[in-house]
Amino acid sequence: MGRDQTDSDHINICKGGKMNQFLFSTKNDFFKTKELVVKIDDESIVFRKPTIDWVGPTHKTTKYNKSYEEWRNLVLYDDRLITGKFEIDDEDSDEDQVVIYYREE
Secondary structure, eight states, X not given: OXXXXXXXTEEEEEEOSSTTEEEEEEOOGGGXXXXXXXXXXXXXXXXXXXXXXXXXXXXXXXXXXXXXXTOEEEEEEOTTOOOEEEEBOTTTOOSSEEEEEOOOO
């Protein structure tokens, strides 16, 4: 599925050019937040807005380019990740976090 055909309820994960590098692309407004806290486990990825007192690493989101203004990208490195198009889980997501399940059996 092409970039223009993905709606805001999904996240695309593509392989990057480096080992264990993955590019996340989405139209979801949550990712307009400039920095996110990311937690990856064996079946899900949780993206959270950092709190004011957050101490720890954050990951920066970027705009794709001017012709794709609504798209946001995020680069992550992790050997557990896989490529594909994944739906944002409505039940576990809210205004402070977004959850995707990427290894459901």
